[in-house]
Amino acid sequence: MKQGRSRDFLTAYHPPGRDALIWGVRVLDAGFEAFPPGKPYPAKEHHPAPYLYDWEKGRVFSEYQLLAITRGGGILETATCPHLALQAGDLFILFPGEWHRFRPDPATGWDENFVGFDGDYARHLMHAFFTPGEPILRGAATEETVALIRKIAHHVGDTSPETAPLVFADMITLITRLVLFTRVNASSECRSARLKITAAREQIIARAFQRIDFRRLAASLGMSYTVFRRLFQKETGHAPLAYQLETRINRARVLLQQTDLSVTEIAHQTGFSNVFYFSKMFSNRTGQTPTACRRITGSNRDPHVKPSLRPKD
Numbered sequence: 001m002k003q004g005r006s007r008d009f010l011t012a013y014h015p016p017g018r019d020a021l022i023w024g025v026r027v028l029d030a031g032f033e034a035f036p037p038g039k040p041y042p043a044k045e046h047h048p049a050p051y052l053y054d055w056e057k058g059r060v061f062s063e064y065q066l067l068a069i070t071r072g073g074g075i076l077e078t079a080t081c082p083h084l085a086l087q088a089g090d091l092f093i094l095f096p097g098e099w100h101r102f103r104p105d106p107a108t109g110w111d112e113n114f115v116g117f118d119g120d121y122a123r124h125l126m127h128a129f130f131t132p133g134e135p136i137l138r139g140a141a142t143e144e145t146v147a148l149i150r151k152i153a154h155h156v157g158d159t160s161p162e163t164a165p166l167v168f169a170d171m172i173t174l175i176t177r178l179v180l181f182t183r184v185n186a187s188s189e190c191r192s193a194r195l196k197i198t199a200a201r202e203q204i205i206a207r208a209f210q211r212i213d214f215r216r217l218a219a220s221l222g223m224s225y226t227v228f229r230r231l232f233q234k235e236t237g238h239a240p241l242a243y244q245l246e247t248r249i250n251r252a253r254v255l256l257q258q259t260d261l262s263v264t265e266i267a268h269q270t271g272f273s274n275v276f277y278f279s280k281m282f283s284n285r286t287g288q289t290p291t292a293c294r295r296i297t298g299s300n301r302d303p304h305v306k307p308s309l310r311p312k313d
Contacts, residue, residue, distance in 0.1 A: 023168040024121025028063055030153035032113040032146075035072070041103045058101040063118040064126055065094035066174070067102075068141035068149060072110030076102040080132040086110075091140035091178070095132045096123075113141070113149040117171055125172075129179045140181050148174050196221045197235045200228070204240065208247040209271035214240045248272070249285045256294045263290045 035041055058077075073087040079099040086092065086102070088110070094100050096118075104110035148170060155167045183194075200217060217240075218228035232240050248270045255266045267278035282290050 021119075023119070023165075024124075025119040025168045025171050026063075026117060026122070027152060027156055027167050027171055028116040028118060030115040030149065030156045032111070032150055032153060034111045035104050035109040037109045038106055039109055055101055055103065058099050060097060060099050061094055061116070062096050063116050064096060064122065065114060065116045066149070066178075067092055067094070068113040068146050070111045070113065070141055070146055072104055072108040074102060074104035074108075074110055076100070076135065078132065078135060081135060084136055086136070089139050089141050090136055091145065092136045093126075093130055095126075095130075095135070098132050113146050113153075115149050115152050115171070115174070122171065122175065125175050125179075129175075129182070137178060137181060139185065140178060142181075145174070145177055145181075148177070193231055194235065196223060196228075197232055200232060200240070201236065201243070204244050205247055208244055208251070209269065211271075212240075212244060245281065246285070249282055252278070252282060252290070253286070253293060256290055263294075266290070 033043060035043075068091040069086055069088055071088050073085065076084045076086055076092055077100065078084075078094075084092075092102070104112075152167055152170045152174070155163045155170065200221060203217060204212065214228070215225045218225045221228065223231075229239060232238075232243070236243055238246060252266050252270045255261055255269065256263075259266075261269070263279070264275045267275040270278070272278035272281070279290055282288075282293075286293065288296070
């Protein structure tokens with residue numbers, strides 16, 4: 001591990017422990033540093049070779065990096081975004097495999113707070129909510145966010161095994177804060193679209209076992225079907241019809257597990273035209289037939305509890 005401390009900086013680098021694989025989060029480096037006007041950037045004495053770079057050549061990381069600027073300003077350039085101005089209050093994201101370079105304005109310098117991380121779960125979250133086309137979150141370097149980054153930096157600097165779960169939990173909290181920040185500060189157009197998709201989801205759930213005309217539903221929300229379908233899939237991960245089908249299958253699974261209704265009756269109650277189509281869809285979605293689902297569940301039931309002949313509310 002390499003670590004440096006002073007009143008103006010703290011950096012910590014060390015290999016992630018075994019628990020990182022279990023949690024799906026690996027914090028690789030974290031710290032904060034002040035760069036007054038004219039100070040060379042980056043500070044070579046505080047960082048290992050992989051984190052240093054030549055401005056002309058730029059650099060590529062294999063992990064994510066978050067940097068929050070709390071004073072001063074500078075510039076960021078990436079393979080996707082040629083030239084972006086940075087100012088106090090901005091937080092920017094460096095993406096794995098994305099060429100980049102950044103530095104403070106020599107006339108102002110800047111104060112930065114950073115954390116580098118990886119891991120399957122962390123990558124899943126970042127890929128789902130952030131894009132290289134929008135690497136800067138304007139105003140996201142709030143007091144709470146910066147305090148959390150500094151907390152992570154101090155914990156990373158402590159090599160005792162008891163701190164590892166705290167680091168993982170704080171890292172997920174940090175990502176979650178940034179996701180919420182982007183949603184709260186989205187444009188009015190984005191908020192309006194999200195509200196419409198929420199309304200559509202509620203209607204689909206309420207009418208899940210009926211036939212739904214999705215083009216008419218889109219029109220009732222003031223959207224073309226093409227736009228509606230794209231936004232719905234982006235928000236939910238499913239196309240509208242697939243979302244309705246998942247709702248039906250989930251309800252069918254509950255009825256199979258908690259009632260003695262026949263498979264035919266369950267198919268009818270969950271909106272399928274016939275039992276054969278229901279069985280096919282159920283098998284495709286769950287990997288088991290309705291009968292097998294009931295058999296497996298039945299073997300795990302409490303023998304003293306008799307299942308109801310009617311669905312539970």
